[in-house]
Every structure is written in structure tokens, then in C-alpha cells.
Amino acid sequence: MSTQVTEQTETETEEQTEEQSPGERRREKKEQLQREREQEKSDLLDEAEETVELKIFRYDPEVPEKEEPRFDSFEVPFFEGMTVLDALIYARDTYDSSLTFRHSCRQAVCGSDALFINGKQRLGCKTQMVDLEWPIRIEPLPHQEVVKDLVVDMEHFYEQMHAVEPYFDPDELPDGEREEQRQTPENREKVKLSTRCIWCGACMSSCNVAAGDNQYLGPAAINKAYRFAMDEREGTDRKEDRLRIIEQEHGVWRCQTQFSCTEVCPKDIPLTEHIQELKREAVKSNLKFW
Template identity: 75%
Template structure:
């Protein structure tokens, strides 16, 4: 009788043992990593509690989400108690929480002067720039979330690609029909009155707070949105824009997903950190669109 089957039977458990060994090591590493993270969280909680007892603090409740980390793929809120200093903004508090409690806390910021527009968030139920929002003017706990109606990338960071696409759709730049020869170039002067007319529209910092507040944009992904329409207003109302270019621009704005989708709710105007009368600009462009259509009659 051949002994080959018996040899195979005796060898099989050894192979299984060899395969099981690295799996066991992997499990041990995972358990050790979980224990390390739990210990870090415990130290962080202890530090927060100690700060809360010793100093005047503000309670932040911050939205957290990280699809790349086990256990953080489902959105949740994290609590931070941040020591308060006179003049502290929401952005200052977030930076403190990140630097002292949790370096994985993720959010955008840059100039801290309300110019770059990168730190627009949803604070206590309202779109705002965190760098210009005073902490002591808010009720506790200060609830900080990413901008609504936009895809969340991680924590307080949202995907801005769609917003930028809508801005690009209105071609936000001057366009020349004919480029004159160098010797024929002349300065394109603008009257003081026209400059005053479009001045407010030039203050847009592309923060997307208005787009996030707009109920129409939330339901119609193709709607240009108040920021893009305001940018188009800046050029359409500029007296230096040539008639053919303005006609083309108005055709884009008069599309079914353009100015006519606005329902005049004024939510965009209310949250604009630069006080741009966005709704008024949209209504004025509606009137211009009507004028353009009447030219054919």
C-alpha cells in the first residue's frame, strides 16, 4: 500500500500552521495598534479635562469623518475644550485643538484675514468664515461642521471641484473679439459710475458659503449658483465688455440652470462674508436677460 496519501495528510497541518502564523502576527499588530490608539485617546481626554478644570474654556463639538481609517468611516462629533483668549476666533480654536489634542483634525485655512475664503464652514447652523467669527459671540457648545450640500473629503474639508466648475462655466474673464495691432492699443477706461456699480461684485473670495446656503443649488446640481452668477455680473455689467461678448454671456446666464432658477430667498446674501448683494445682482441679470430677448422683436 502506498504511503503517499498519509504523507500528504501529515504535511497538510504543517502548511496550515505556516499560514496561520503570519495571520496571528497580523492580528497581534492590529491589537497593539488599537491599544496604542486607545491609550492616546485616554491621554487626550485626560488633558482636555485638566484644561477644562484649570482655565476658562470654550466647548467645541466638531464634525469628524475619515473614510480611510477604521472606525472613522461613519460621521461622528468630537468634543474639545479649548482655553479661551481675548479675540479668539473659531479658526484659532480649531488650530489649538489640532495642535494640542488631535493632529489628525483636518480643515482648510490660509491667510486668516478673511481674504482667501478657504475656511468657510457651518458653525452653529450658519455658513461663515471661521477666521472672522469671534468665539465669544457664539453659544456653547460651538458646533462646527463642513459646508452643507457638498461632498465631505475628511472632517471639515469638502470637495470644491464642482463649485470651481460652475465658476468656470460663466467664463469669468474679459474676452476680446478683435485684438488690435500693438500700435493701435489704447487704454480701456472705465467711468467712475460704472466702477461703483460693479464694485461689490468684485469682492467675492470664492468661499462657497453662498452656494452651500442655496436651496436651489442643493436640489439642482447644474444650477450655476449665486457665486458664479455674481462673477458673471461683474463682467456683464462692465461697460468695457463688447456687445457680442455680453450677448454670449447673457445666453449662458439665461439658460434653464441660470438666473431663472433663483427663487429670491436671499439666503446667499445673508451668509456672504463680504456683504455682496448677491440676490439683487441675480435679479438685475434677469432684467438684462429680458432686454436681450426683446432685441429680436
């Protein structure tokens, strides 16, 4: 009996190998590729002339061993042109697939990988490893609650962004249905830098005032307000409305010109300058009512 069964299975296996379905073939190929890649990775580690130590903040309320925040060290090979995000991806793919961080476009456009790298808010994808002191310490953005590892809760940041009504809203629409709403080159130049914001939250995280005063709109939201308040196409009524939002107690007046936001902004937006200009605009519009 037993021999028969063995024979049967053997035959079945043989048949399967002969008549392998395309899916199975693909899976096998993938597995082989995976093995090769892993081999390549360990080769990489051997080949690389230098390795960098990453000290990464770990925390996960759902895993008992990670409930207490700690730092994990990872050794990654260094290659020319390597960014911090590259290193993180290497560490995750090679050592610990549970290492969690946000990233998407990898080219400083999506704004999802703002991290606290060596004590400063930076974009992981825009920060070159060579520009940093090694070992590299990577933490989630300060002043935001940590959800898991390097992922912070951005909800409050988004709320502040939405509070300034960040959308184009002109007083009057052009007469023609398909007529363009043209902006003068000078006016475009004025708002140009403010339009660069990628909502990464680095500025808000660096701001000492925003850390203490939860209601403070914060640099990103005020910059957003600047972008539309200074847009001449919107008209004076809308500008008044916008100024009224940002000149609230927890609006522009809370800015103490520490320049922290301006220094960390990965898109080099002169945030402090924009906030200061809005303060002056607010004072001017208040004086006008007299």
C-alpha cells in the same frame, strides 16, 4: 568584552555632545521650544478665565474608527479676539493633529475656511467666538460631499464658476499696444461689490435650490457673470454672449430669491440683487430681438 563596548559608546556620545553639528543643535532647540510651547498651552488652558467647548464633525473614509461620521468635543481656552479658526488651530495643535480643515491667509481673503458654524455658513477666520452661542458646533459646508473632517469636495463649485467664463474678454482691444483699458468711476462702482468674491462657496452651500438642482449655476457663478456682463469695457457683443450663458434653464431662472446666499456671504455681496438684475437684463435683451 561587554564593558569595552559600553565604554566605547560612552566615549562616542561624549564626543557627539562636544562636537554637536549645527543641525543637531537646531533640532534640540526646536524640541525644547516645542516642550515649552506645550507647557505654555496647558498653562494657557489653566490660565484662561473661560474655556469653550467645540463640537467638531469628524469623518475619514480611510480610518476605520472614523468611517462612521461623528462629533468630537474639544475644550479650548477662550481669549479676547479669538476666532473660530484660532480655536480650530488650537484644537488641532493641542489635542488631535489629524483634525483636518482648510485655512490659509487667516484674514478673510483666501476663502478656504468657509465652514458650517452653529448652523450657518461662515468663514472660520472672520467669525468671532464671542458672537456665537457656546458650545460651538462646527461642520463641513452642507450640500457638498465631505472628503475628510471639515474638508469638502469643491470640484462642482469650481466647475460652475468656470462655466460662466470668469475672465475679462473685451470685444475690441485698444489701438496702442500698451494703452490701458480704462473704466469709468461709475461703472467701477457698479461692479465693485461683485468683484469681492473670494470663491469660498458659502453661498452655494446655503442655497436650497442649488442643493436640489445640481446643474444650477449658483449664486457665486452668477455673481461672477454679473461682474463681467456689467463691465462696460467688454462691449455689447460679449455681454450678449454672457447673458446667453446665464439665462439658460439652469441659470438665473432657478433663483427663487430666498436670500440665503446674500445672508451668508462673508464679503457682503448683494448676490440676490445681482441675480435679479441679470434676470431683468436677460428679459430686456430678449425683448430687443422682437
